[in-house]
Amino acid sequence: MSGSRYLFSNGILSHTLDVPPVKLFLEAHPGAYTTSRTHNNASCLLFWERHMKRLSESVQILSNLAPQLLFKSNNATSLLPLIPNFPVRQPALHKLVDDSLGKVLPIALKERVDSVELAITTLVSGNLKELNTYVPPQFGIRENGAHLAVGGYGRNVAAAKYSDWVRIRKTLEKLRPPSVTELLLSNDGNQILEGCVTNFFVVCRKDSGSDDGNVPYDYGNKNNFEVQTAPINDGVLPGIIRQLVLEVCRNEGIPFREVAPSWSKHEIWEEAFITSSLRLLQHVDSIQVPTEWQSAHSKTWKDISWTKKQFQVGGPGMITTLIQVK
Structure with a gap:
C-alpha cells in the first residue's frame, strides 16, 4: 500500500x-x-x-x-x-x-x-x-466489486486478532488466482466462514411459499431475502463492521441469520459482500470454489479446477446497497 x-x-x-x-x-x-x-x-x-x-x-x-x-x-x-x-x-x-x-x-x-x-x-x-x-490511498465507496475464491482452512483462536495470522495468510497465496482479491476460508469446502482479512456475507432468496412456478418472485421486497454470515462460534473473527452490519439488519428489519453460507446452495445467493475496518463494505462480483476440495491444498491455483458464481454486473444489489448507505 x-x-x-x-x-x-x-x-x-x-x-x-x-x-x-x-x-x-x-x-x-x-x-x-x-x-x-x-x-x-x-x-x-x-x-x-x-x-x-x-x-x-x-x-x-x-x-x-x-x-x-x-x-x-x-x-x-x-x-x-x-x-x-x-x-x-x-x-x-x-x-x-x-x-x-x-x-x-x-x-x-x-x-x-x-x-x-x-x-x-x-x-x-x-x-x-x-x-x-x-497513509493509504484515498478511501471511499469502491466502484469495483470483489472477486473471491475459497482456498484456505479456518483460523485457530479466531476470537482474537493476532499478527501471526499475517504469516499464515502468506502461505495461502499459492491458492489465490491473480484475478482474485480475497481468499475465503472453509474447513470443508462447503460451509464458508470468512475471508483472510474480511467477514463474508451472502444475501439469499427465501422460499416464496408458492408451488406455482408462474408466480413472479418479488425482488423488490426485502422480506423475501435473508442475510447470512458465519457465527462467531464457527471460528470467525468478531469483526467490528460485521457487528455493525448485523445491527443495521436488525434496525432496518432486514431478515438475517448467523449461519455459515453453504456453497451447495449458491444458486439462491443473489448478492454477496465482504466487510473490514478498511474496506468497510464492498460488494462481490464473483466467487469461485475448487471442484476437488481435499486435493486443492497440495496444489497451486493453476492446477486447480474451479467452479464459479457470477453476481449481477453494475454494482451492489438492493440489500447490499441498503446496508451500505446506513
Missing part, C-alpha cells in the same frame, strides 16, 4: 525510510492487533472505542489460550507468571494506545498529501507496545 508510514514504538518515532510496510511489520512481531482508519478528512477515528475493546479482548484471549502468539520468546510458557501484570484491562490499554497515538498522529496529519485518510494499525505484545500509522 502506497503512502507515508510512521511507527511509534517504546517512545521512539520512526519515519518512512525506516518503517516497513504494515504486512511485513506484523509478520515480524507477535501480538494482538487492530486496524482502524480516519474519516471525514481525518477529523475522527472510525469506531475507535470498539477497536480498543476488541484489542483488549484479543490480548486477554491470547494470554489465556495461546501466549506464544502474544509474547516474543522461544519459550512462551516461561512468561506465563508475568501475564497477570500485563495491561489487558481496557482502560489501561486504551490509555497506552492513546498516549502513543497522540505523539504520532499530529505528525502524520501534518505531512499527509492531498487530504487522504489515514490507516492506523496498533500492535500490542509482551515485549512491544507498537503503533504503526501509515
Whole structure:
C-alpha cells in the first residue's frame, strides 16, 4: 500500500525510510492487533472505542489460550507468571494506545498529501507496545466489486486478532488466482466462514411459499431475502463492521441469520459482500470454489479446477446497497 508510514514504538518515532510496510511489520512481531482508519478528512477515528475493546479482548484471549502468539520468546510458557501484570484491562490499554497515538498522529496529519485518510494499525505484545500509522490511498465507496475464491482452512483462536495470522495468510497465496482479491476460508469446502482479512456475507432468496412456478418472485421486497454470515462460534473473527452490519439488519428489519453460507446452495445467493475496518463494505462480483476440495491444498491455483458464481454486473444489489448507505 502506497503512502507515508510512521511507527511509534517504546517512545521512539520512526519515519518512512525506516518503517516497513504494515504486512511485513506484523509478520515480524507477535501480538494482538487492530486496524482502524480516519474519516471525514481525518477529523475522527472510525469506531475507535470498539477497536480498543476488541484489542483488549484479543490480548486477554491470547494470554489465556495461546501466549506464544502474544509474547516474543522461544519459550512462551516461561512468561506465563508475568501475564497477570500485563495491561489487558481496557482502560489501561486504551490509555497506552492513546498516549502513543497522540505523539504520532499530529505528525502524520501534518505531512499527509492531498487530504487522504489515514490507516492506523496498533500492535500490542509482551515485549512491544507498537503503533504503526501509515497513509493509504484515498478511501471511499469502491466502484469495483470483489472477486473471491475459497482456498484456505479456518483460523485457530479466531476470537482474537493476532499478527501471526499475517504469516499464515502468506502461505495461502499459492491458492489465490491473480484475478482474485480475497481468499475465503472453509474447513470443508462447503460451509464458508470468512475471508483472510474480511467477514463474508451472502444475501439469499427465501422460499416464496408458492408451488406455482408462474408466480413472479418479488425482488423488490426485502422480506423475501435473508442475510447470512458465519457465527462467531464457527471460528470467525468478531469483526467490528460485521457487528455493525448485523445491527443495521436488525434496525432496518432486514431478515438475517448467523449461519455459515453453504456453497451447495449458491444458486439462491443473489448478492454477496465482504466487510473490514478498511474496506468497510464492498460488494462481490464473483466467487469461485475448487471442484476437488481435499486435493486443492497440495496444489497451486493453476492446477486447480474451479467452479464459479457470477453476481449481477453494475454494482451492489438492493440489500447490499441498503446496508451500505446506513
